[in-house]
Amino acid sequence: MISKPTSQKGPIAFSDLTLKHATFEVRSLPSYLHWDRAGTIWTEMVRHFPQLAVLQAEPTRTSFSIERKYILSVLQQSEADQTQTRIIVTGYFPQSTMKEFGDIAKIFLRVAEEHLEIREYTRVGLRLIFAKDFPSQQEAAAALLSTGLLKASPDSQFGIEGKLINPEYSIRREDEKKGAVIRLKSDTLIWGITPPTEWDGVEPVSIQKHRLSYDIDSYTIAPIAVEQFSPVDWILQVIHIVNRDSDKLFRGE
Amino acid sequence: MSRATNLIQFPHTSTGMSNTDTEQPVFTKPQYISQESAETRARPVAPMHIDEIYHTPLGTSTELNVALRLLSQSINHIDEALEALKNQDDVVADDAMQHVQAVLPELFNCRNLGDGYGAAINAVVCSIENLQGIPPNEKQIRAMRNIFSYIRSNPFSSVNLVAEKLSVMEDAELNIDPPGFEVLADWLDE
Numbered sequence: 226m227i228s229k230p231t232s233q234k235g236p237i238a239f240s241d242l243t244l245k246h247a248t249f250e251v252r253s254l255p256s257y258l259h260w261d262r263a264g265t266i267w268t269e270m271v272r273h274f275p276q277l278a279v280l281q282a283e284p285t286r287t288s289f290s291i292e293r294k295y296i297l298s299v300l301q302q303s304e305a306d307q308t309q310t311r312i313i314v315t316g317y318f319p320q321s322t323m324k325e326f327g328d329i330a331k332i333f334l335r336v337a338e339e340h341l342e343i344r345e346y347t348r349v350g351l352r353l354i355f356a357k358d359f360p361s362q363q364e365a366a367a368a369l370l371s372t373g374l375l376k377a378s379p380d381s382q383f384g385i386e387g388k389l390i391n392p393e394y395s396i397r398r399e400d401e402k403k404g405a406v407i408r409l410k411s412d413t414l415i416w417g418i419t420p421p422t423e424w425d426g427v428e429p430v431s432i433q434k435h436r437l438s439y440d441i442d443s444y445t446i447a448p449i450a451v452e453q454f455s456p457v458d459w460i461l462q463v464i465h466i467v468n469r470d471s472d473k474l475f476r477g478e
Numbered sequence: 479m480s481r482a483t484n485l486i487q488f489p490h491t492s493t494g495m496s497n498t499d500t501e502q503p504v505f506t507k508p509q510y511i512s513q514e515s516a517e518t519r520a521r522p523v524a525p526m527h528i529d530e531i532y533h534t535p536l537g538t539s540t541e542l543n544v545a546l547r548l549l550s551q552s553i554n555h556i557d558e559a560l561e562a563l564k565n566q567d568d569v570v571a572d573d574a575m576q577h578v579q580a581v582l583p584e585l586f587n588c589r590n591l592g593d594g595y596g597a598a599i600n601a602v603v604c605s606i607e608n609l610q611g612i613p614p615n616e617k618q619i620r621a622m623r624n625i626f627s628y629i630r631s632n633p634f635s636s637v638n639l640v641a642e643k644l645s646v647m648e649d650a651e652l653n654i655d656p657p658g659f660e661v662l663a664d665w666l667d668e
Binding site for chain 2: 248249250313315345350351352401402403406442444445446447448449450451452453454455457458459461462463464465466
């Protein structure tokens, strides 16, 4: 899972990136049964996944994790003009086939649908984040620019002579029923932990990563009845489309 | 679009994320709702059709791919049968229904899709078997079309929902129980 930063020879291709993070989410009209049945939902989930551990338990949000690899959440949220119930599965470093991820989503959705009495989804989404780490900011930026999706002159501009760093490409495509947001971003991440003073012998940790991230969020806009929806099939379909079309995107087509 | 892109790292309607989430991905917290998202949400949208949800058959499971394709073919054959009956052509109608019968085993093989799907296909299989070679009449053919059409649009229905739909077949005097079931039921009652 820990990949060493490597330099890129030639233009970046989709196959050079690794899947780091996947989030599957369904939204519905609010189900206030969450307040009554959260315990029932998670008791049943523990029967399927004995290693489930509670992360958060509040009236509007319950979250559990499976061995720090998956986080399962049920949320009741109000945002702007909408209140909705959200059921989310997040996977860290999932397999590229997403088989285990899909199986977990299938069980979780079935349990939540039954106890929250959900009949229809207002939105279904799968967000995938792929990434590759580079030895330097410039190399990460160059990798993104090698796709040809952005035009940026290496010459001085606005009185600034300097390295070209942190380019970002972002588009949204939508039709009447579904959409996708596609982002390519080169960035520097700093991960740090400062241990408490009393932890003698434990030194602070700071890791810097120069990363090219490819973030694709596929979602539906139109309502879907639960009788029509299979999370496994829908996830499989999104993976198939991302694998099929990402190379073209990386070639700037 | 470029203004929204510059100001928002990712809109709050992104999958899995919102202003109130404490776990953040690579990108910064979303600042506000993007104009496109608000407009999209305000627009009334018709529910999705099954072929719009699974618009790339090669990307789905084999069972779903096969089931949707064969159910579509079966509905077409049933429509041919109904058209033939309207023209009083029993031979063509029977031929069309034979095509439907021929794919039932393969449809049954896809029963991993769900218990409701399995119950629906099983009901059609049993009802044809219980006719013992007698061609179904128009009302019976329409009842079968009804169940095929429902299960094609809702392949992941529960058994309870499908059971409600199967009453249409019973109203058309189709016996949807396995052959010999009534003997077993009587024996269990004793």
